[in-house]
Amino acid sequence: MRIADFNNANYLEATIKDCRVEMACKVFDRMLERNVVSWTSLMCGYLNSGNANTSLSLLCQMGGSSIVKPNEFTFSTNFKACGFIRVPENGMQIHGWCCKTGFEWFPVVGNSMIDMYSKCGRIDAASKVFDKVPERSLITWNAMIAGYAVGHNGDKSLDLFKKMQIQGKLPDEFTFTSTLKACAGLGDINSGRQIHGYLISTGFLLSQQTIVSGSLIDLYAKCGYLQDAQKIFDQVERKSVISWTTLVVGYAQGGNLSKAMESYRSLRKSTIPVDGFVLSSVMAVFADFALLQQGKQMHAYITKTPSGLDISVGNSVMDMYLKCGVIEDADKVFDEMPKRNVVSWTVMITGYGKHGLGKEAINIFEKMKSENISPDGVTYLAILSSCSHSGLVDKSQEYFSRLQNDPTIKPNVEHYACMVDLLGRSGHLKEARNLINNMPVKPNSGIWQTLLSACKLHKDLEMGREVGEILLKMDDLTTVNYVMMSSIYANAGFWKESELIRKSVKVKGLKKVGGQSWVEIDKTIHFFYNGDERHPLTSRIHEKLKEIEKRLKEEVQYAHEVRFSLHDVEEESREESLRVHSEKLAIGLVLVHNDGIKEHRGCIRIFKNLRVCGDCHEFIKGLSKISSKVFLVRDANRFHKFENGECSCGDYW
Template structure:
């Protein structure tokens, strides 16, 4: 019938058929005919004035039939009866029209709606406000909000329902700004909002993020008492949460007299989405305590929180509740349980859940594959992928992209390439999701060229595409390319997020590009990501690596929310910038606040202890490591090996090494390097041979340690053999560091001409490291002529390296060429370069005591100087003679002698002797190379006091005992 009507009414000439088919348009006024034409305009329908008369008759049973048909969804049949009644001049009442309006709204049929509206207009004076409100609701739900507003504007009388229906209609059709404007007009008209009005307006405020108007609505709701209603309260909670006003949301929630399960779910989801995991879990517990039955939404939110925060025990408790409430039968809940267990690191539980699933959908398979992929179980992920294929499960882009994530390492790159080929073979056209996965996989696997090829071929790129490519460059050390790509991304107008900023800031940190990093920081503030914790942590790391520790600290202090990474970033920053004591203090503060340390915390703090030679504090940190269960971590063991060795306890270092159940090449490298640093060259070489016998392949770092060991003990021929074997026996191309080790080996042995010739024959231009090494050797052996040549080359490469000027000035001073020394010092002043002062320090009772030459700032200065004067007197009696060549100032002999006797090393030793028990070892650290006179004096002191003195300078360790040094004066 409706189809016939539409066919008939396509042109004006068919009106006679229209009027014959649908009676009831008797004696209509011209204005009514005009209204009908307006309504029918969208369907190209119009009417002229018919000459049919009707009587107003109502039959309850016929209305009931129409009502029943509407309930059954049989709108066509209901309209047919209505037309038949109209033909007989029977009026069926407003209720009948209301039912038909509601049915049109359900079917979202604009065409039927306009036909029905035309009937209503043609029914004479029987329409009322009830029918008009129904028309507004019908048109709104059919998506024709303009017609709804036309009805609203033509109403002679409106009520609260009219306004609310129109406001809700705007909201339903995403015309939120119009909804809010109409609400303001409603208030100005003096219409008191009702419950549904508040609900509709809050939805519009939410979509439009109109926080200010939302507060006004809240105030009106309080004034009218509506805020106590569950639906209004829930709307306010959602609005405040979306506008990042979490405290306001919780306050509304607490003040609600009645809460339904939706209220609790909204608040739990709010906490979950904004990173308040603990609060969400607590609220879930309170919800159960108040006997509110959780819904699947509750469990989804809580399981997601447990997964993101690694709360395995809480997750297991939630699992028990899910079983109790019968939700375990839902496949999507089982999928979430698999994900939760996997992200909490409990792969066995995840696989157990997967195996118990009565039916596995594509999501379940993909979730389990992702579980293995995210935990680096590549083999298991690929095996499961094969099983998925065998189960005739349809593959899609998401599943294939998940498998690709398992191949994101150099070792699994070949598998990734095979998966890429498989995607092409089975003609799975990768969309943007699959292409992004390919870019990410190739980037993480180190095949950055392949990643860029995929990226360049992409016709449509989103933010994830750009982030993946920038991350690939950053992770493979192509930091400059990462910044260039970031510039291109900015030019496209692509939206930036915290992942973008984290990668770009990481590249800035690696390049120590402070200016770039500062600009990125400003951009973060501009786009509103400054409050994001990952971005803030990246800013801290960037400033720390750019040696702007004050800026890093300032950023840390401004953080309203800090995670473990924030604390670790500051601790690492302090350690890398030489503020070891601050790093230790920061860890103590972190522990007092209840923040748990992880592997990275302990590694940074142990490195600080190593730098400071803070043995006792290092032991305390080691005790914490054992207590927290991180002792078995290979990276922690490697750091402990280094820490004990740098604190002078090479025996303890070897003990840790021997006890490690798992060792990697870094472990062996650390022990070899530490033996070399302590002057135990033969032990280092024996360890190298043992390493090879166990089938552990040495790398470039290994040979730096081996060559250093040869250099420190003068094994010239052995050093040559090891250097040549790198390429021949191990396929390792020597780098600039290896060539520098050989120059150092020749230099320490006094073979300066051979060292210079070796530099000239290198396969690449010598850099600053090479010339600095040769210059140091010239300083040791007093070769002024070669030292000047080396310094000339060095200053060409690094004109602002203060250490180079100091080395050259020291050469001139040792030779008594004070005028030349003065010229070098003047050059430093003219270029605003400052010499790093020599500083020695010692740890006593967990405190670091630091000294410079002729230092009188220590509280025990009087005792220190008295003890030192006594020592100098005694060692002179047994043969010590001050070596004035190590006084680097042109002063009188008496002044030279006084300065030489009060070098920082001697002051530190004197303090150690009066502050530590008799018979214990004394450990002294120095930031520069120990001077020859102090080296000689310390040998005599060790003999007369009968104590071992361990001195670590910038090059190596010296173990003084019974008047001898472990270096055998070869240093």
Template structure:
């Protein structure tokens, strides 16, 4: 038509602009705009509205607002075009401001206006104004409109107000599958998992249409319940009804992972023909969730070999795996990848990097990442506070907490948990008690069992056993296993046998199927010399089919991780390792005055056998290997899955002095930085 020389009229311009808006053809839309200006035509209301919609849908809200301002005549379509444009572009605060401007100008919001503003308020979780908009919709009779009802229900869902959403649903005169999908999502997202499943059964009974979005919410409910049988039923349902698209397959991988069924997740993953970045991320996250950290790293390699570029979410999962493995080499590699991809500014990425470096024993790099972060949110502050705590820098944690408060950030339960943990591992008793009080009195946060466990641990580590026991008895909630576990560990360190027996009894009563509890109880009896009780506990473990995790230590040299168990002889350099251990022992006995403390051997054997058992502890093998394989003067970094025993702690202090090495040991409790014959923990571990 243009080539034929026929001039466009109002209908032509509006029609083409609508097409440009739907297809996001900004360049062509601007050409139409220029053409209208060229012929010096005054915009009618229809062309102005079409231009505003086109610019808004192409993400150019500035131009849309300019067109709106230049329009001589405006109707509800004009106002709604700009209002919905703000919402579509995620400018929710601006949408609210524009809505008030609309009211002040005398325009009466219609159903479309209510739908747009309710959508914005839901995303902002602004319940107060949301209720006002809902009240307006009721007064104007808009609440009977299906779309308005669905949007208001979704708004209440995002504001975590289940009762209001439920009420809207039941009062709707007509419901479509979107209504049912929204109410099921409301229940699933607000932990009303059984109600979500009941609603889904109602949908099935009514023979209504079911789509993949509804199934996604049902899967979320299965995840919340961690119910494998239900998950399998829904999985089969999606296959039978042909609903199993890529999004659902990825979600099913996630849920199988959350239910602890990694093999099922892998079966779904392997059947996906065209895996996207979400598929790979879901499988990697599944492995992280279930402790298969080495598998995460191999999946990451496979992902890149499959030419799938990882995004920030995938890289955060990989950082969690490298942190769990204390693999500093791999962590630095991922950090480099993030820098090259310019993803370092992402808030969750910064927090993950801080945590990764802290978990790998390099807290100096954690501070560098933290200091360089442009926008420090609560998660990043909490991660840094936690990092200092695990490295025994409790005073630094407190200073960070004070700085965070000065920035105006409000601490949550997790922040206080990290802070109390830091106080516990630095022996800051008065500070720990103060912050537990601050948590309730200043911030109105009810402590979790974990907070109480931290305080018990803090008092116990400091030798204030009776005070710790009185604190437990004064707790407003029933003490959990974590609380009794903290007390039991302190009883073993301070040889308080009476309270140790009380804690042991409570621990086995609360969690009779946890093998770790039996090991703790067995150890406390062994430290008392009650070998018959030790045998009784071990027999109970065998009868229940429970097994203790063997002690294991590992060290990363180059690009390879070398793992050792107690008295290990399977390593290729085993002969050299034991030769080095013998040399270390000779030097320690001659120059360091080292004498084995056999109290830490919890077996009823002769003294010489106890010494032999101590000499074969896994962390000593890793230290000897590190001395052989790493250049003089470099730090040796070791990770152990269990707590370092007192004798190995003393042994490592002396080795750090005699060989002039920094030795960083991460055990099940915390980090130990050994330098010049002393340790950063100062005896608190």
């Protein structure tokens, strides 16, 4: 078992390994004479069983000894330990120790330091070490190229790849896999194809087929060339579960659900056992598509399979239940997990937040401490957005200052965007603007979009104009940016400007994502576009919707008015809103289907890829009242639970 696999290994295996280390430790304790080799061996033992912390504390003990001194083997082992558990602070200390003792000039030490800093996300520190290495071996180059590739500096990986060849170093299969990863990250299919060519001509594609093909599958899949990915996959003689996972994820991320499932089924038919990686990947597909029945079925399978105990698998099951709107089942999985990590807690906080259960999300956040798990950047994002979904302004400011005072986390633009959103929609536009101006990170187009939608909500034409200009300079390809600007002008009565902007969208030929909703009935998923008439029951659906609208007008004074939602980041265009929105069609189908059934249990679950519009929101509210049914709608942003004429979002979304 490689160290990197440990997190996902099942517990039985880990325990066996642990027992061996325990025995080794007893032997070590009874040794009369312990030299640097016995110390280092023990550290390696712990590290290989995933216990990096123990290795580091042994190094500490060694530091207090005047008899044995660490050597280059000891240091590189512990750099690996630091990289494994991502503790750059410890790594830097050991780095200093190496400098004092002169070990920094040993090739192994330099190489492992580059790797350590890269794995800890300190890419600048890694490159400083790289620059100082007196004699760069192939391993040195590879470590640095890999560091850049995983750290989203793919262009630098490719630069180094060229440089090393100029200096006469021949790349090997390690170099190729890292540069392929760089290409995949950059979406640079041309460089990727070139490297594919090298791999064929150098023979590495055949000699290292399984791993190298894995990188190629990932490259083609990430760049959207699924046919090429499939072709490579088909040619691999000894397919590994990794190749399979890469392909499944590739199809899923390309939106091709049926191909993703087809690949997974072919893995199950093969003799290769599934692992935690592929299980959590497939479960994530069910979560995103809200396929509750299939998710449940797989959950049942997971409980019978060894890797079902992996934390990441449990986390993905929880996330699936939450994204399907079944909080109770997620709770149960969470409570019964044998071990939880920071992701487990974050999944729960995010899930509760999206259901508008801000106070419960806060409870979960505070409970983390009892298990000695510290929040990370994503956890803070989860709690901030939970507060935001529930309108808990004070609480979110409290958590934001906790985040700023947390020395282990650097707030990123997403954190600031969350605060800008909260300030902006509560009407503190100037403060929101100031926050952007004074934050230590570079604003992206997303944060300006957030501020712009707040300007629109509060009808601040002056700031809206200013922000719109900044935004369109950064991103003139996204339709919603124009739509928002146009409606800010329209709201202020500047019809000409408004129309001008709308026209420029048409001239540029920008496209937007179409609205799509779906519903699961008796294990079948029915998808609807806006104005979709493909469903065989379309005429009955339309009749049903008309009947409801008539009753709504009579009974709850529902007016077919188009109310602008707060975040119309994904607002559907005017033309589209004249057609029947997809969520109404999905609801219509459920009601038509239910006509033949006397009793139906539970709530009706609808899913949508964009945000629900104001009109549909009012419609479902009214429908929940006159029908005495509960509707749970997951849109792109959060859940809306419609019950007795009211929505859990409090009309504020």
